[in-house]
Amino acid sequence: MSLDTQSVGRRINELLVLSCVREEAKHGYQIALDVEEETGGAFELQHGTLYPILHRLEKEGLIEGEWTEEGRRRKEYRLTDAGRRRLGEEAGSLSAALDRLLDILEEVRRGGVRPRPAEG
Amino acid sequence: MAAFDRVLRRAEAGLGVPEPRRSRILLEMASDLEDLYGTYRERGLGEEEARERAVRLLGASPEVLAELRREHGSRMAGLLDRLAGGRAHRLESALLALATGVAVAGGGYGVAASGVVAGPSPWTWAVLVLAGLGAWTIAGRILALFVRPERLGPRPVEELRFLPGLAAACLTVSGLGSLVTAASVADAIERGGSVSALLWGELSAAIGLLVLGLLLMLLLTGAWLLLRRRARAIEEARAALREALAGILGPRARSGNDVQLHDHPEGGAQ
Numbered sequence: 075m076s077l078d079t080q081s082v083g084r085r086i087n088e089l090l091v092l093s094c095v096r097e098e099a100k101h102g103y104q105i106a107l108d109v110e111e112e113t114g115g116a117f118e119l120q121h122g123t124l125y126p127i128l129h130r131l132e133k134e135g136l137i138e139g140e141w142t143e144e145g146r147r148r149k150e151y152r153l154t155d156a157g158r159r160r161l162g163e164e165a166g167s168l169s170a171a172l173d174r175l176l177d178i179l180e181e182v183r184r185g186g187v188r189p190r191p192a193e194g
Numbered sequence: 195m196a197a198f199d200r201v202l203r204r205a206e207a208g209l210g211v212p213e214p215r216r217s218r219i220l221l222e223m224a225s226d227l228e229d230l231y232g233t234y235r236e237r238g239l240g241e242e243e244a245r246e247r248a249v250r251l252l253g254a255s256p257e258v259l260a261e262l263r264r265e266h267g268s269r270m271a272g273l274l275d276r277l278a279g280g281r282a283h284r285l286e287s288a289l290l291a292l293a294t295g296v297a298v299a300g301g302g303y304g305v306a307a308s309g310v311v312a313g314p315s316p317w318t319w320a321v322l323v324l325a326g327l328g329a330w331t332i333a334g335r336i337l338a339l340f341v342r343p344e345r346l347g348p349r350p351v352e353e354l355r356f357l358p359g360l361a362a363a364c365l366t367v368s369g370l371g372s373l374v375t376a377a378s379v380a381d382a383i384e385r386g387g388s389v390s391a392l393l394w395g396e397l398s399a400a401i402g403l404l405v406l407g408l409l410l411m412l413l414l415t416g417a418w419l420l421l422r423r424r425a426r427a428i429e430e431a432r433a434a435l436r437e438a439l440a441g442i443l444g445p446r447a448r449s450g451n452d453v454q455l456h457d458h459p460e461g462g463a464q
Contacts, residue, residue, distance in 0.1 A: 103226035106251050107233065122205075122254030125219065126261040133265070146441060147434045148229070149222045 077171035087127050088136075089168060090117055092153060092161040095137060099152035102128060136160050198227050198245075201253040202439070208259035211266040213343040214424075214431035219262065221435040227252050228441070293416075317371025318403055321364055325410045328360045332417045339424050350425035354418055361414035368407020375400035 094100060094108045106124045109117055119127070128151060131137045136157035139149050153161070202224055209216050227248050234244035254262070335354060338345035347353055379396045 101226060101229060102222060103230040103233070103248075103252060106226075107230065110251075118251070120250060122223070122252050122258040124252065125223065125254060126258060126265050129219075129262065129265050146225060146228075146438055147221060148225045149218075 077167065082168075082171075084127075085164060085168060086117070087119065087123065088131060089161070089164045090119075091124070091127050091131060092136060092157055092164070095151050095153045096158070096161060099140070099150045101148050101150045105151065131157070198224065198231075198249070201227065201249055205254050205259060208254075208256055210259075210263050212340055213346060214428040215266050216343060217428070217431035217435045219266075221431065221438050223252060223254065224435070224438050228438075293412075315371065315375070315399065315403070317367060317374070318406065321368045321371070321403070321407055321410065324360055324364050324367065325414075328357065328364075328410070328414045328417075331357065331360070332414075332421070335421055339421060339428070346428070350428050351422060354422055354425055357414055357418035357421070361411040361418065364410040364414065365407045368403050368410075372400040372404040372407075375403065 090109045090113070091105055094105045094112070100108070102124055105128070106119050109119050128137070128139070132139050132151070134156075135154055137151045138154050139151050142148050142150055202220060205223055206216075206220055209219060211219060230248040230252060231244050234247055235241070239247070334345075339350065375396055379400070382396070
């Protein structure tokens with residue numbers, strides 16, 4: 075299965091967010107924090123990038139937002155059944171594509187940068 | 195907290211999303227900023243560092259605000275969604291729409307059949323002027339409630355209260371007009387006029403006027419109920435945002451203008 079490279083960033087962001095709420099409902103700040111921590115700092119949803127992702131996923135019915143009252147009003151998000159299905163599908167397709175990318179990166183790493191063949 | 199105050203004002207000024215979503219998004223951002231700051235502090239970070247890290251992660255950039263505008267900016271979808279009022283009210287809204295449709299179709303047929311519009315009396319004109327005033331007002335309120343939040347006053351529900359008044363006035367004027375017309379029929383009959391001609395002429399005009407008034411009253415009341423639902427949602431979202439901001443920005447914000455972010459949508463620095 076081929077992957078549209080223009081959408082890969084958005085899909086990775088969505089996958090990370092869906093993955094964060096796969097076991098329990100979380101508030102937005104917890105999701106942002108967990109993405110950073112669960113990926114060992116490799117991915118970070120900076121400058122409020124989280125919110126358009128959350129709202130898009132909510133509009134698509136992949137997560138469900140609910141306001142809670144615990145001293146102060148907070149919004150927490152949980153994964154829906156549709157979201158769980160999408161998470162499984164995306165994990166499969168992204169992982170297959172990223173495996174190919176990792177192969178290339180590994181090859182580059184092992185081989186170093188090959189010198190350009192001399193002209194003439 | 196000054197750093198969050200600036201972030202939220204910038205978000206408010208750049209969000210450009212119709213109410214009550216705008217207040218809800220701001221509330222979500224404010225709440226998350228405060229919680230993230232608290233989490234960092236619990237983990238031993240100093241005040242300044244905790245604040246900076248929270249703002250770096252959740253303080254929306256202009257690009258993110260533009261994306262949120264696009265995400266929430268579909269006017270027609272938003273309008274329908276809001277008219278539906280959420281899943282719990284969809285059945286109620288569908289029934290209301292059905293009742294309005296039946297009323298419009300039945301009333302329109304009745305009014306057309308009575309000939310009240312073909313030869314309007316002063317009473318009919320009075321009812322139509324009231325209806326025009328109602329339509330003009332409803333259009334203005336729809337614009338403010340659904341598209342241009344900066345046109346909203348501090349109490350959107352109260353700003354709608356004259357609509358039921360207009361609805362009652364429509365019914366009262368049409369009822370009075372019908373009575374006067376019916377009385378004139380009785381007078382004419384006493385003077386020896388043709389009963390059948392009068393019944394088909396004046397009396398049907400009186401009934402038509404009454405139906406017109408009833409129809410307009412239904413429409414104005416229906417519009418008032420729908421708009422009031424949205425205005426209430428906006429007031430609730432604003433109140434929640436005000437409360438959250440008062441907690442986050444401190445006691446200064448409780449009495450000052452700082453907490454009234456939503457009252458200055460296009461000018462965050464006011």
